[in-house]
Each structure stands twice: as C-alpha cells, then as structure tokens.
Amino acid sequence: xxxxxxxxxxxxxxxxxxxxxxxxxxxxxxxxxxxxxQAHHHCLAWGPAALDLHRHLQPGDRLLLRGELQYxxxxxxxxxxxxxPEIYVRTYTYLGKAxx
Numbered sequence: 387x388x389x390x391x392x393x394x395x396x397x398x399x400x401x402x403x404x405x406x407x408x409x410x411x412x413x414x415x416x417x418x419x420x421x422x423x424q425a426h427h428h429c430l431a432w433g434p435a436a437l438d439l440h441r442h443l444q445p446g447d448r449l450l451l452r453g454e455l456q457y458x459x460x461x462x463x464x465x466x467x468x469x470x471p472e473i474y475v476r477t478y479t480y481l482g483k484a485x486x
Contacts, residue, residue, distance in 0.1 A: 388454045390473060393481070394418035395448045397426055402440045410436040416449060416473070429453070431475035439478070448481035 400414035409432055416427045429451065431439055443449065453476045457469040 388456075389452065390455045391450070391452050392416055392418055392427060392473065393448070393450045394427070396443055396445050398445055400440060400443060402436070409433060410440075412436040412440050414439070414443070416451065427473050428470065429473040429475055431478075435475060435478070439475075442480065446483055448483065449478055450481055451475050451478040453477075 394416040397415040397417040400412045403411045403413070405411055412431050414429050416429050418425050418427065451473070454474045456472050456474055458472055459469055
C-alpha cells in the first residue's frame with residue numbers, strides 16, 4: 387500500500403492547468419515542519435479536487451492531505467535522469483490560515 391499523510395501550509399500560489407485531454411490539474415507545494423526544519427512537497431490534484439483547491443486555497447492556508455507518493459523522471463543535462471518525488475492528492479481537509 388502506498389499512502390502518505392501530510393499536514394502543512396501552501397508555500398506559494400498553486401498552478402492550474404487544463405491537460406490536452408481536458409482534465410483539470412493543479413500543482414502546488416505543501417510546506418511541512420519537523421524538528422524545526424521545513425520540507426517542501428510537490429503535490430498534484432486532478433478533476434473536481436483540482437477545481438476546489440484552485441478556488442479556495444491561498445498561500446499560507448493550512449491543509450491536511452492524504453495521497454500517494456510517486457516518482458517522476460526529470461531530464462537533466464547529465465546522462466542520468468533525476469527522480470522527482472510528487473504527492474498525488476486523494477483526499478484533503480482545509481485547516482484554515484497558518485498561525486490561527
């Protein structure tokens with residue numbers, strides 16, 4: 387089973403795309419903190435979830451999300467391709483603004 391749960395806040399504005407197949411997609415970074423260190427997680431959501439997140443989520447908003455950890459190859463100038471981790475969002479809950 388591939389499952390991940392994160393609680394964090396939106397680091398910067400999300401990016402909306404409509405795919406060539408007409409599917410809604412949003413990309414965003416969720417920032418989490420552990421032991422005083424911050425990590426930025428690249429997240430993707432499709433369909434109705436993408437539209438809902440796009441309409442309601444602003445930088446600084448807190449979010450609990452559950453999803454799958456996937457790796458996408460990202461071409462580099464060197465012969466080896468970098469594997470970029472991404473979270474494919476399955477469910478989410480708004481937790482309000484950070485610090486409130």
